[in-house]
Amino acid sequence: MEPQTTTQDTQNADGKDVVQSTAQDIAQGDIAKKKILIIDDDENLTTVLVDKLNFSGFIAESANDGVVGLKKALETKPDLILLDVIMPNMSGWETLEKLRIDAWGENAKVIMLTALDKPESVAHAMEQGSTVFIVKTNYTLDQIVEKVKEVLLT
Amino acid sequence: MQPQGQETKKGLKTKHAIISLTIIIIFTAGLYLSVPYVIDFFRNPQIDLGQGYSFEGYSILDIQVMLLSILLYTAIVLIGYIIYLLLTSSTRAGLISEYRTKDLSIAKFQLEELYENSPVPYLTINKNGEIKGGNKSALRFFGVVPEEISKKNFFAFTAEEDKELGDRLLNFFKADSPIDKQEIRLITKENGVKWASISIFLTKDSVTREKNGLVTVFDITEQKHLDQAKTEFVSLASxxxxxxxxxxxxxxxxxxxxxxxxxxxxxxxxxxKMYLVNTEMIDLVEVLLNVSRIEIGTLAITKQKTNVPEMIDGILVELASQIDKKKIVFQKRYNDVLTNVNSDPKLLRIIIQNLITNAIKYNKDGGSVTISLDEKSGIGQSSISVSDTGLGIPKDDQNRIFSKLFRAANVKDVSNAQSTGLGLYLVKSVAEAMGGSISFVSEENAGSTFTLRL
Known part of the structure; x- marks a missing residue:
């Protein structure tokens, strides 16, 4: 899928509830074409996330559980991993722990995705070297793209 | 034991009667012996002291004998009385002690029955923690017969997961520290594990005077499972x-x-529209989850430096469409305070957002909302007030306004006001969980002022 660069600035009536995608949102320069892997068991969510990230200039793909995701991550060595916490077979925490054992995985950039917002989850993420934590309900897709850019630039 | 006690009591009563009878006989005999002299004396009182120191019809010797017998009589009565006192006091003491012993044995019997049949499992342990015995409930708890637990160390029944805690409790007990309501997992028969709340009171063995422990083992397995289920439900639901x-x-x-x-x-x-309705749904789920967390007691409070004016501005931006729609005029009386309050920003936001949303929702078109921030210097109490010029709360409803699922009678007049009856309940619960308080003054058709004190 080719990213579109022609979206117009359409401010909605409230000016806030629906954040509009604009040409400025498209990743450019250093972070364009960066590889992003999304590991989440919910296919509906991964579909829209992959589309959004692809439209935004990244190369995104998804894996629908921790086991497949970890394998794919170690093979393709993406620039960033978006990792869901609650998944069957292998949870996000387990996946992260196993990833950190690997020589490449040790320093791989990871953003944790979760539906929960417990403070202890945030603390856990910090311990595992993932400083960015996204509570899905609190973020719009555009805010996620912003966060992704921010992490890729650090 | 009881018939024996009755016999003793009967014996004591007989003894008491015999002593009393003997005393009466001695007294009567003394009286009988001395009375004739006294009567004689009063019958012939002609005493002429002028005629050679003699009474008529009586010689001086007679008078002496008579006086002596009166003295003797008095002595007999006195001695009898003393003997009576001595003997009866001992039998009386015997009787009293017998009654007390009987009371005690009844109390002891009742206590033993209570111990044995109490629904709470009790165990007695020696100074090393070895089990000396347990009541029926304790045997039921562990699913054993007395021999199976006797002489085994109580603390060795701690489940693998709580081994460390078990060792610590044993050390506490050895160091004479009482143990109060410690929640711990214990191993029961066939490797079952039960949750127990244990307390250990220090006592002394009635014979050896050595240190003993009375252990109460309250079975809280069911309660723990329920708590777990509730927590899991909230997790799952969220x-x-x-x-x-x-x-x-x-x-x-x-x-x-x-x-x-x-x-x-x-x-x-x-x-x-779909997006907005969905956002409302997300907010509602959030409210319901917070209510569940409060009721289950799993609402985590993490206090940190919080900038209240900034938070309010953020909330007002979020509510911009509602504010514009009703043409509400906002007044801020911030007085440059509360920029650095120690509070939980997430929870504080829930409270303030609810108060402002209500002030808009139940206001009239073109009404005003005033937000005041105050800080009492010295005592460090901060307060946040939200006033509106709206419907107000009817007098009859005021004492129930913070109740769960309660809606004031006049909010049904507001066609567009969606109300769950959870907002103010949540506000009060969260405020109190954070150690603050919430109060209000309100007049119907004039408006309400809600004040949060941190």
């Missing part, structure tokens, strides 16, 4: 309810972004 809402949120956003092709105005309008 995950399962939110995931589809997030999906709708992101897909709507994606469709509306034109990245998949431009939509016409009507289509965009529809999508915006």
């Amino acid at each position: 995950h399962q309810l939110r995931t589809p809402l997030v999906t709708i949120k992101w897909y709507t956003e994606m469709l509306n972004s034109d990245q998949l092709g431009a939509l016409n105005e009507k289509q965009k309008d529809y999508l915006n």
